[in-house]
Amino acid sequence: MDFALIAKVWTFFAAAAWVTLQISALAICLGLCLGFAAALASISRNVLLRFPARVYVSIFRGTPALIQLFLLYYGGPQIGLQLGPFEAGVIGLGINIGAYMTESIRGAILAVEKGQMEAARCLGLGHVQSMRNVILPQALRLMVRPLGVNAVALIKGSAIVSTISVVELTYTAHRYISSTYKPFEMFILASLFYLVIVSVVSFAVNRIDERVALES
């Protein structure tokens, strides 16, 4: 173990961890927006809304995130979409995780007991009103944990943006492995940052989940 080397380079890893955090946070926001929109569309009775949402989920869950990212970053300019590495990273990761989040959100909405909708409609609420005032508030409690799992997966999955030269944690680790030939030290250093980020997010998700969980 070369601790002197770790002491020398750790600040670069800390700066890179900040980039990982930024890219993950932005991608999670984008994924949540897409996820909510696609989840609501996918349970709609209107086939024009339902079908595109199902196609989106199927395509983006059915192909590797890396290929999606390459298609966006390297293939984008061919269809007039010129993005920098950071923007491409956020958009690529966000669209990908959005497909998984759609399923988490959809699952939570469908998990709300059917009688709730029937009761709301019986009380004279419209479909949209019942959805907004009765179903969604209950579904929100149920989707905290699965969305948290998606978010943690995204933070780890954000490592793939290193392949389009975003200088985040994995890119930094790879660069220092190549220049110092100390793979174990660099792995452990980068891992520490990932483990801290992932542990904090998991802890936060657990606390929120406990807070909002229904008694019973």
Add this chain to the structure above:
Amino acid sequence: MGLDFSILAGYEGVLVQGAIWTVGLTVASIVLSLVIGTLMAVFRLSGMRIVRWPVSFVIWLFMGTPLLLQLYLIYFGLVQIGLDLNAFTAGVIALSLHFAVYDADIIRAGIVAVDKGQYEAARSLGLSHAQAMRKSIVPQALYNVAPALGNMMIALLKESSLVSVIGVMELTLSAQRAISDTFRPFEFYLAAAVIYYVLNLVLEQAVKAVERRSAKYR
């Protein structure tokens, strides 16, 4: 620069070859990850702290870090300790270890979820510990965990694309090679995406078939 999919003609061989390597890589990693995952699950349930703790630590470490980073560690790190593996072997090891950790968690939960009375009943009928495990507990656990393990296998197929970064000539890297010939990233990545999608559908159907078969142990 517009799109021109006729460029794909002439590169079918390269892409098919890549797809075959992707399938080989995936199958080898799935098998190995199930073996390692089962061992880890058993170790983790073991009464001996000396085996339980290190395995739990490795599971925690690998669950909290990206596959890509683990891939770099195994490919470059094993050279440091004198094990010069080719890229394919390093890729299989990294993928299997990464997924073994998740499989271990799933399998452990599956074994724990089997009612204790099942084991006691098997033992009281005269089966030995090993027989009870093999004939009663594990088949029931398999039913419990089949859907979750299936999801892991489907994820593994997609994640196998990461192995391209250490130079395994699978589907993603094959597409990249064709791109460096033709400078047509969109067409080739899209073609690769279509092939992955089809492979994914096939694997999904296979997983569903296994789930149906394991359902009879319920």
